[in-house]
Amino acid sequence: MTTETIPSIDQELDDILAKLVKGERRDPEVVRLACERMDRMREEIQRRIGIVDIAIPAIRELRDR
Secondary structure (H helix, E strand, O other): OOOOOHHHHHHHHHHHHHHHHOOOOOOHHHHHHHHHHHHHHHHHHHHHHOOOOOHHHHHHHHHOO
Protein backbone atom coordinates (compact mmCIF):
# COMPACT_ATOMS: atom_id res chain seq x y z
CA MET A 1 0.00 0.00 0.00
CA THR A 2 2.80 2.39 0.73
CA THR A 3 4.22 2.19 -2.80
CA GLU A 4 0.93 2.90 -4.55
CA THR A 5 -0.16 6.42 -5.22
CA ILE A 6 -3.66 7.79 -5.51
CA PRO A 7 -3.17 8.90 -9.15
CA SER A 8 -2.32 5.33 -10.20
CA ILE A 9 -5.47 4.05 -8.48
CA ASP A 10 -7.49 6.84 -10.09
CA GLN A 11 -6.12 5.88 -13.51
CA GLU A 12 -6.99 2.23 -12.97
CA LEU A 13 -10.50 3.19 -11.92
CA ASP A 14 -10.90 5.38 -15.01
CA ASP A 15 -9.76 2.51 -17.23
CA ILE A 16 -12.16 0.04 -15.62
CA LEU A 17 -15.09 2.47 -15.83
CA ALA A 18 -14.33 3.13 -19.51
CA LYS A 19 -14.47 -0.62 -20.18
CA LEU A 20 -17.75 -0.94 -18.30
CA VAL A 21 -19.31 1.90 -20.27
CA LYS A 22 -18.30 0.13 -23.49
CA GLY A 23 -19.98 -3.04 -22.24
CA GLU A 24 -16.76 -5.00 -21.96
CA ARG A 25 -16.85 -7.86 -19.49
CA ARG A 26 -14.67 -7.98 -16.42
CA ASP A 27 -11.33 -9.65 -16.80
CA PRO A 28 -10.99 -12.37 -14.10
CA GLU A 29 -7.29 -11.55 -13.72
CA VAL A 30 -8.08 -7.89 -13.03
CA VAL A 31 -10.67 -8.93 -10.43
CA ARG A 32 -8.17 -11.29 -8.78
CA LEU A 33 -5.50 -8.58 -8.63
CA ALA A 34 -7.99 -6.08 -7.18
CA CYS A 35 -8.98 -8.56 -4.47
CA GLU A 36 -5.34 -9.16 -3.59
CA ARG A 37 -4.72 -5.41 -3.38
CA MET A 38 -7.74 -4.90 -1.11
CA ASP A 39 -6.53 -7.71 1.15
CA ARG A 40 -3.07 -6.13 1.41
CA MET A 41 -4.57 -2.72 2.14
CA ARG A 42 -6.86 -4.16 4.85
CA GLU A 43 -3.94 -6.01 6.44
CA GLU A 44 -1.77 -2.87 6.37
CA ILE A 45 -4.50 -0.78 8.04
CA GLN A 46 -5.05 -3.45 10.70
CA ARG A 47 -1.30 -3.64 11.31
CA ARG A 48 -0.97 0.13 11.69
CA ILE A 49 -4.08 1.03 13.70
CA GLY A 50 -5.77 -2.24 14.66
CA ILE A 51 -9.36 -3.16 14.10
CA VAL A 52 -11.65 -0.15 13.97
CA ASP A 53 -15.00 -1.14 15.40
CA ILE A 54 -17.36 1.76 14.85
CA ALA A 55 -20.33 0.11 13.16
CA ILE A 56 -21.90 -1.70 16.12
CA PRO A 57 -21.64 1.24 18.56
CA ALA A 58 -23.02 3.59 15.89
CA ILE A 59 -25.97 1.29 15.14
CA ARG A 60 -26.72 0.87 18.84
CA GLU A 61 -26.62 4.62 19.36
CA LEU A 62 -29.00 5.22 16.45
CA ARG A 63 -31.33 2.44 17.59
CA ASP A 64 -31.51 3.73 21.18
CA ARG A 65 -32.58 7.24 20.19
